[in-house]
Amino acid sequence: MNNSSRSYKAQRVIDRMDKKLNRQMLTSLLACVHCGMCTDACHYVLANPGDPTYAPSYKADQIRKFFKRHYDWTGRVLPWWVKAKSLYTDEELEELKDTVFGKCTNCRRCTLNCPMGVDYATFNRMARGLLVSVGIMPEGVAVVSKDQWEIGNQMGVLKEDYIDTLEWLSDELEEEFGDPRARIPIDLENANIVYSINPREVKYDPRTISDAARIFYLAGESWTMPSEGWDMTNFGLFSGDDDLGGAVGRRLFEKVSELGGKKLVISECGHGYRSTRCEAQNWAGWDVDFEMESSVITMLRYISEGRITVDKSKNQSPVTFHDSCNNARSCGLTEEPRQLLNLVVEDFREMYPNRAENYCCTGGGGAMSMSEYTPRRLKSAKIKADQLKATGAEYVCTSCHNCVDGLTDLIRHYKLGMKVTQLVNLVAEALVVPEVVAVPSVEIPEVAAAGVLAGHSVLVVDDEPDFVVYVSTLLEDNGAAVHRAFSGEEALRLAAEHQPDLITLDISMPGMSGQEVFERLREDKSLREVPICIITGQPELRKLIYDRPHRAPEGFLSKPIDEEQLILNVRKVLKIPHEKESPKTESSEAKKGV
Ligand code: SF4
Numbered sequence: 001m002n003n004s005s006r007s008y009k010a011q012r013v014i015d016r017m018d019k020k021l022n023r024q025m026l027t028s029l030l031a032c033v034h035c036g037m038c039t040d041a042c043h044y045v046l047a048n049p050g051d052p053t054y055a056p057s058y059k060a061d062q063i064r065k066f067f068k069r070h071y072d073w074t075g076r077v078l079p080w081w082v083k084a085k086s087l088y089t090d091e092e093l094e095e096l097k098d099t100v101f102g103k104c105t106n107c108r109r110c111t112l113n114c115p116m117g118v119d120y121a122t123f124n125r126m127a128r129g130l131l132v133s134v135g136i137m138p139e140g141v142a143v144v145s146k147d148q149w150e151i152g153n154q155m156g157v158l159k160e161d162y163i164d165t166l167e168w169l170s171d172e173l174e175e176e177f178g179d180p181r182a183r184i185p186i187d188l189e190n191a192n193i194v195y196s197i198n199p200r201e202v203k204y205d206p207r208t209i210s211d212a213a214r215i216f217y218l219a220g221e222s223w224t225m226p227s228e229g230w231d232m233t234n235f236g237l238f239s240g241d242d243d244l245g246g247a248v249g250r251r252l253f254e255k256v257s258e259l260g261g262k263k264l265v266i267s268e269c270g271h272g273y274r275s276t277r278c279e280a281q282n283w284a285g286w287d288v289d290f291e292m293e294s295s296v297i298t299m300l301r302y303i304s305e306g307r308i309t310v311d312k313s314k315n316q317s318p319v320t321f322h323d324s325c326n327n328a329r330s331c332g333l334t335e336e337p338r339q340l341l342n343l344v345v346e347d348f349r350e351m352y353p354n355r356a357e358n359y360c361c362t363g364g365g366g367a368m369s370m371s372e373y374t375p376r377r378l379k380s381a382k383i384k385a386d387q388l389k390a391t392g393a394e395y396v397c398t399s400c401h402n403c404v405d406g407l408t409d410l411i412r413h414y415k416l417g418m419k420v421t422q423l424v425n426l427v428a429e430a431l432v433v434p435e436v437v438a439v440p441s442v443e444i445p446e447v448a449a450a451g452v453l454a455g456h457s458v459l460v461v462d463d464e465p466d467f468v469v470y471v472s473t474l475l476e477d478n479g480a481a482v483h484r485a486f487s488g489e490e491a492l493r494l495a496a497e498h499q500p501d502l503i504t505l506d507i508s509m510p511g512m513s514g515q516e517v518f519e520r521l522r523e524d525k526s527l528r529e530v531p532i533c534i535i536t537g538q539p540e541l542r543k544l545i546y547d548r549p550h551r552a553p554e555g556f557l558s559k560p561i562d563e564e565q566l567i568l569n570v571r572k573v574l575k576i577p578h579e580k581e582s583p584k585t586e587s588s589e590a591k592k593g594v
Pocket residue numbers: 031032033034035036037038039056057113114115116117118
């Protein structure tokens with residue numbers, strides 16, 4: 001084929017590569033001697049013995065061959081000798097997409113095992129960026145990138161929902177400590193710490209925010225959360241789009257500077273920490289003049305300085321630790337989490353291999369957003385599942401929200417029965433509240449919580465009767481009126497009949513699926529405003545959340561769920577302020593035999 005027969009997109013990919021070729025990239029592209037020492041480092045290889053297309057060097061060669069054909073003299077002069085080959089068609093670009101997005105999580109474990117210093121993940125990211133620049137990428141990558149470009153965070157959380165969440169978390173905190181100062185300060189100027197988070201915390205896991213707030217309050221910290229520019233995650237790291245990476249980093253840096261914050265603290269997220277602290281300054285061309293720190297280090301410092309006191313006997317269950325690839329391999333954050341764990345849990349069990357040699361959770365590199373590769377991802381997770389199982393731990397702790405999702409998914413798939421947690425949760429659990437802080441007695445929150453959902457009706461939809469009973473009982477114990485549906489058809493009928501305030505909906509049901517129920521509810525004029533909380537055992541179906549043109553579900557929970565998680569999320573969706581906790585309902589009192 002000659003140049004004139006090359007597709008427009010293939011030509012652009014080749015042309016744009018020129019701008020990406022820095023010294024680090026060139027070294028990695030040229031240094032491979034095909035020794036094969038990196039092969040068994042990759043979890044995809046271990047899960048697919050005999051398939052050479054998963055080997056890091058094979059995958060790298062799919063990028064290397066067109067680099068050599070156009071940018072290396074050996075490939076221009078003797079293409080047949082160095083296996084140089086150009087790109088011509090859009091089909092070839094699609095094949096490349098499958099390799100760079102679907103067969104690598106950019107975990108960099110192969111890098112560690114390469115004697116020549118080849119960093120495949122670096123130019124795999126570059127290849128992703130080249131494809132993204134011509135619109136070739138998995139749909140999930142396109143949707144998440146769009147939300148981060150347009151709404152300012154990668155989960156499309158609206159400003160009013162974010163502020164609303166911080167407000168009701170503040171209300172709870174103030175009530176817990178009986179102190180009007182125990183609130184989450186928003187846009188406080190000249191604070192010591194500006195705290196940035198992963199949008200997953202607002203949307204699905206607000207407990208991590210309230211636990212962090214509890215720690216800041218007890219440490220007597222001067223801190224704040226920004227009203228805008230608060231997302232420290234950066235999908236540009238995954239998609240290879242440096243423009244997006246720069247725009248996201250700039251938003252956060254600008255906000256910290258505007259507030260006059262002295263230090264930016266980044267909550268537990270591996271790729272957020274790496275992109276914000278190490279990469280975004282380059283992408284954004286921004287010279288940061290404030291300190292940046294992982295919240296893991298902040299918490300450890302508070303304990304060592306005596307600003308908070310912890311009691312490890314409050315965390316008795318065996319806990320192991322999963323090193324996020326970005327934290328451990330790319331940022332060297334390996335010892336501080338272990339120092340912290342040894343201070344706050346009784347039984348910490350190391351996982352092997354660990355630290356920089358740890359295996360990926362398999363959800364890295366944006367893999368959780370690429371549902372088309374889910375079976376491949378879960379197959380490759382077998383090595384991680386075996387690692388986890390060998391520890392015998394009940395909990396796996398990780399300092400990364402992405403890993404929380406990846407681990408939760410594989411634990412469910414391989415039926416390991418473990419729970420996933422983060423350091424902020426374990427530290428908050430171990431906190432010893434000093435006497436000078438007015439704390440309500442233990443009974444008060446329990447009694448108060450009894451009627452928190454009083455006056456609200458919920459339709460629970462799931463084909464598993466045990467699960468329906470479990471969720472219904474939790475909701476009723478908290479004062480809600482509950483209707484139960486065991487199929488899609490029954491759900492639509494009961495929704496029309498009772499017009500509930502909220503519907504919890506399973507996705508995977510025989511007959512009419514939860515997805516169809518969701519769509520029909522959204523298309524029904526009289527029901528489309530009813531908030532829906534998806535509760536599913538198959539979180540990869542969260543793609544549904546992003547489906548257009550329907551409004552996304554208002555809540556999303558992965559099974560298994562616990563009471564605290566369910567009630568927090570239901571309250572958030574129903575926007576129930578803490579004042580509603582006070583009145584006790586007749587029914588809840590009667591149920592508890594009071
Ligand atoms: S270990 Fe390094 S030199 Fe050897 S095949 Fe892998 S990337 Fe190439």
